[in-house]
Amino acid sequence: MTGQDLSEDSFAERARTVLAPLGAGYLDEIEQLYLDLHRHPELSGQEERTAGIAADRLHAAGYEVTTGIGGHGVAGLLRNGEGPVVLLRADMDALPVREATGLAYASTREAVDGDGATVPVAHACGHDVHLGSLIAAATLLARARHCWSGTVLAVAQPAEETGDGAAAMLDDGLYAKVAKPDVALAQHVVPLPAGVVGHRPGPMMAASAVVRVRVHGRGGHSSAPQATVDPVVIAAHIVTRLQTIVARETDPADCAVVSVGYLHAGTKANIIPETAELGISVRCYDNALQARLLASIERIAAAEAAASGAPRPPEVTVTEGVPVNDNSAEHTGTVRAAHLAHFGEGRVVPMPLLAASEDFPYFGAAGAGPHYDGDAVPTVYWVVGGASLDAWLAAPGDTPQEKVKSLPVNHSPQFAPDPRPTLHTASEALVTAALAYLTGTTSQGL
Structure with missing residues (x-):
């Protein structure tokens, strides 16, 4: 499977059509959803409320929804004619961290962890951004079905922070019960400037x-x-x-x-x-x-x-x-081309190796075996910036590496993405990546 010719005007036109509601008021709704998710974080394996929101939103958008996959996992399937199955994944669990951002919508929740201790809980890794943008992308694609053909598989995954949520969903038969994708796509917010997306082919995370x-x-x-x-x-x-x-x-x-x-x-x-x-x-x-x-x-x-x-x-x-989060070089090239076509050169940047880790690889080759009845699924994983422009410009240093050192990073009690531009970019990134595979009125060789 390969992506489409993204140099064609038809891709840019389809992307503009699908994304038009973001600028016409829908982003306001997604921002309110994000604020609600941020105020009500849930620990790994305890994502009952969050999963319910994901399931309700996907169902309202017209997806066939399956819940309780590998714990609180949710999968929404939208069939729309011939074409590839494209998996869009977002994690949705939070961390045992006491938020110290001082924001009006900061989390004050506490929960009982697996050891029976009462701990503070906060979305200190940005999974609320991931889920909000997934719901936005899935809804926008559902509203513009005349612009594409194929199947969207939207996955809200539990327990990423404990490293076992993705494998649990696959072990519980995600691909057998719902659909096996032709490509799996995911993203993560990081302390780069909001509006930026970053890619790396091959190994990206440890x-x-x-x-x-x-x-x-x-x-x-x-x-x-x-x-x-x-x-x-x-x-x-x-x-x-x-x-x-x-x-x-x-x-x-x-x-x-x-x-x-x-x-x-x-x-x-x-x-x-x-x-x-x-x-x-x-x-x-x-x-x-x-x-x-x-x-x-x-x-x-x-x-x-x-x-x-x-x-x-x-x-x-x-x-x-x-395992290693190992991006398919070919498919990373396809997604990067889609992002370049939509965002332009200045907003698409190369990424270094990241020492952080992810369980997203289980949706691809790392999970090959009982989860597959054929070839492993290629995966593409990219990052989106979440730092406000003011914070980025005020950070000391002349290079991104120097500036990031002084900004709150993922898992910090002060980590706080700038909601509106981050959600806007993350939603656009998911939609345009999906449209790189979801065809128009013909399959075009996919």
Whole structure:
């Protein structure tokens, strides 16, 4: 499958027709929706209200709606003649963060997390932007069905922040129950100027994993260490040895991070504990390298425990993990061409590799296997700017990299996209990307 010839005037005309309601009052409605979503964030796996809004909006726009996919996942399907199936995805969960933006519409919500603790909740990663623009794009496409042919699959995905929402939807039969797409498209708001879109073919975001290592020793009194096997010492040796994975086992041409984020052990200075626990974060830009990094962690933990005479091997568990967000080069070129045709050169920028991670790859090749009955689905993922023009101009520095350092980034309590221009651009970006595949009155070789 390939995209259309975007140099044709017909593409620009179709895009203008589909997007016309944004400038005729519909953007006001989407902004109000966004403000409501922002005030009422929900934690990963708890997105019941948000999913209900997504389902109601898609149903009202004329979509066949399926709910409860992989938790609170929602899928809206709009069939409109012959042509490809184009998946548009937005995540919709929020974070356990106390918002500190000072905005009139700031979240004040609290919720009980999976550990039973009451935590503040905020849309500190912009998923409210993603869902608002998805609903806008899906509605605009539904209102202008005379401009395109094919099928739109609008997906509101839960639990992105925990890295398991996309896989859960696929495991629950999204492609079998609803439709298998020919291409999957998604976007993310970042602290670039509102109005800008950014692309990168190939790997764009890192594979990541969180590893928990539980070391077993033999506890006792600190005055008689010879009668114990000290798990703190074992854990300390593991921490030191882990540094050699990148420094001595990884090709210097490859980029990898292995960081120990916590070491928990003991309750009192004069007690040698029975166990110690490490929390390790792993990131890289190659799925095969990620597998080697995880294998090295397991090998080192087992070897250090054995060297210290531990009574049993450590427990090594990957608690979270997502693969590389790897854009199809061909399809990224198609989407970028559509954005260039609509936004112009000045608003379409190249992106560097991002160390953040996403579970969107599961909708594509990373989820291949039981989710597919044929070729893997190509994916395209891009970013949209969310920083206000005033904030961007006031930020110190001469380059985007320098300016971003002083702006609130995703997951910050101060992260606050400028709603109107961000939603406008994000909605336009989704619509024009979809129209690059959704044909006019003929299939044009798609």
